Amino acid sequence: MEGRVPTRTATFAGLGSVAYGIKDNGFSTFLLLFYNQVLGMDARLVSLALLIALVFDGLVDPLVGHASDRTRTRFGRRLPFLYLAPIPLGIAWVLLWSPTGAPSFATLLVSAIFVRGLVAACEVPSAALVAEISRDYDERTRLTRFRFVFAWGGGLLMLLLAYGVFLPNAMLAREGYRAFGIAGAILMAGCVLGSAVGLHRTIAGWPPQQASSGKGLLGSLGEIRESFSHPACLVVMAGIACAMTSQGITFALSNYLYLYVWRFTPTALQIYPVVLFGSVIGASLLAGPAQRRWGKAGAVAATAPLGMLFWVGPLLLRYFDLWAADGSTRALVAMFICTLLANMFMVTSSIALWSMVADVVEASEEQTGRRSEGTLSAGAFLASKCATGLGIFAAGLLLSYAQLQPNARPDAVPAVVIDKLSLAYAVCTALLAVATALIALRFPIDRAAHEARLALLDKLAQSDPDAGGLHP
Structure with a gap:
């Protein structure tokens, strides 16, 4: 896109970062407290599970990014991820805050990995759109500004809802965290899907053919x-x-x-x-x-x-x-x-x-x-x-x-x-x-x-x- 990016396009490009902000807020602020003090898991096991999930997240990001670069569909390179990942992400987010049965290290680890992996499938392609939508030096910063406002806004909105609505006087109430998870899931899935729909007319279309190493996984890692x-x-x-x-x-x-x-x-x-x-x-x-x-x-x-x-x-x-x-x-x-x-x-x-x-x-x-x-x-x-x-x-x-x-x-x-x-x-x-x-x-x-x-x-x-x- 040449020239100034329309505000409508910039807004929808930023909207997709809400899911990342909500995930960061939940993992950083409440997840350890919930699994340790509410569900009774050992804090060391909770921390270990979250650390392993973080390592997985860091490893999967480049693979998701490379896969989206190589994707060729009539919807473009990024939209397939933004259409397919949000609903599973919402379900995984609800399950993370509403575990069935006795909490365990394995359950938390699997849930955290699924959430982080699905957030990566939403956020990495969404972030890549900054460079794809505009090549302009200043407009890229403008698009990044929108992404920061929505990411911080999503995280802080859930923080306000947690303190003021779901957990106002009961930080250790399990039902409050269940409601927190449901509200977060709706916002995450809705915002990413809304971003995809809002950007569809702008970015959908067959991407240009790019040369590939043709060497499978090893070739992809080399690239x-x-x-x-x-x-x-x-x-x-x-x-x-x-x-x-x-x-x-x-x-x-x-x-x-x-x-x-x-x-x-x-x-x-x-x-x-x-x-x-x-x-x-x-x-x-x-x-x-x-x-x-x-x-x-x-x-x-x-x-x-x-x-x-x-x-x-x-x-x-x-x-x-x-x-x-x-x-x-x-x-x-x-x-x-x-x-x-x-x-x-x-x-x-x-x-x-x-x-x-x-x-x-x-x-x-x-x-x-x-x-x-x-x-x-x-x-x-x-x-x-x-x-x-x-x-x-x-x-x-x-x-x-x-x-x-x-x-x-x-x-x-x-x-x-x-x-x-x-x-x-x-x-x-x-x-x-x-x-x-x-x-x-x-x-x-x-x-x-x-x-x-x-x-x-x-x-x-x-x-x-x-x-x-x-x-x-």
């Missing part, structure tokens, strides 16, 4: 490796890995910080998701101007450290007794303002990073002769998921370093423990933000390079319609 090995792909995957490691640490420690450091009240916890969603809207508005001013790599380099400053600043001010009293109205209001700004800048940085993934498509095509939108999107998801797991692991190490004891009351935790946790978290966040910025600056594709490459590929296609890139 995946070749796509991932492009220098631009390696840079953006490394940037995403640093950013998502920081986010993994932050998400894993968030409840500890709210409880032991900032002393959030129940009302503050209900307001917090609204603040986060406001920050995502702010990021969506900021991403375009930031990119036009500095380019995508420059936008990451500018906003990642800014976001870090607003995360770390309150902790340092508190450490030096320059912050309002913990739990006071002044402290909570100031924390909400800092959170709004910090998350706005961090999400702006993430939008630019994920938009950079789309620009690698033509660089890879120039090298390999293949368009690999799905494979490259899967590579970004692989880096993201591995880094998130690393961040969660690092959060556990930080808690161990601070020596925060289990079941500790906030008013009974020594100040030295809180200070150690706060400062260690601040140092990790600062280092990862700086690393993200420095890695992004090594990204070899700016606006001029991207547009020159498009012109070169167009010229090659006109001179030899059967050519595929500049490779030998």
Whole structure:
């Protein structure tokens, strides 16, 4: 699609990411609590099952992405996945939150693997559409903005429904989680199917024939490796890995910080998701101007450290007794303002990073002769998921370093423990933000390079319609 992507198309392209947001929210916030405290499973077995499922997820993403790149139907390459996967995903999501019989490690593992695999079948092709719908440098960022708004919106909507409707006064009520699963399933399946139907007229049609290795699975793995090995792909995957490691640490420690450091009240916890969603809207508005001013790599380099400053600043001010009293109205209001700004800048940085993934498509095509939108999107998801797991692991190490004891009351935790946790978290966040910025600056594709490459590929296609890139 040339020129500006219609808002209707951008909206439906973003709508498909709701399922990913809901899945992330459920797995990160409630699943361990549900299977451990409600169903009575050993927390270590629950964590092990979720870790194995995460490893499976990371391995299956490139296969799904490559399969969608090679798919040829009259509906195009991505729509078959977006039509076939949502209903099974909805069923698997309901079963995950409504297990029959006594809960077991095997049941949880199989359910988690099915959910993650089906989400991959929806999300990887959906993310690949950013590069497929538009080749324009700025429009790809605009499409990514829509995807971020819907992904965060879906996750935060389920968080609000959980706290306000399904589990308002009974976090350990099994029936509440069953309703949570049903509502999430309806939203996930409905949004992905709605995205597919809304995009049908835009993207349906036989895709161009692409050369294949013809060597079965080994050939496919070779093509995946070749796509991932492009220098631009390696840079953006490394940037995403640093950013998502920081986010993994932050998400894993968030409840500890709210409880032991900032002393959030129940009302503050209900307001917090609204603040986060406001920050995502702010990021969506900021991403375009930031990119036009500095380019995508420059936008990451500018906003990642800014976001870090607003995360770390309150902790340092508190450490030096320059912050309002913990739990006071002044402290909570100031924390909400800092959170709004910090998350706005961090999400702006993430939008630019994920938009950079789309620009690698033509660089890879120039090298390999293949368009690999799905494979490259899967590579970004692989880096993201591995880094998130690393961040969660690092959060556990930080808690161990601070020596925060289990079941500790906030008013009974020594100040030295809180200070150690706060400062260690601040140092990790600062280092990862700086690393993200420095890695992004090594990204070899700016606006001029991207547009020159498009012109070169167009010229090659006109001179030899059967050519595929500049490779030998």
